[in-house]
Amino acid sequence: MPKADRQPYVRTIFVCINERPPGQDSCGGRNSRPLQEALKAHVREKGLAKKVRITRTLCLGQCAIGPNIAIMPDNVWYHHATPEDIEEIKALFIDPLP
């Protein structure tokens, strides 16, 4: 069976929002959800929802250094992501898209 060759988005940005019980490392436990919401709102404001997908995801396997954000297909990862990193992601990976 042939693989689909259509790429629906230029970029997909995965933001881990996984939560674990208190005392265990998790991105959700480090307040990652507002980071995801800020990216999503920005993409909507810019009218780029058909080009950039902001995706909430569960564990990316890097729990101890979260919040984690993975940008594909660039394969750029942000660890310990902060609101300042969100501004950088907007400037580097979202706003330049035509």
Ligand code: FES
């Ligand atoms: S909980 Fe986010 S990488 Fe594991």
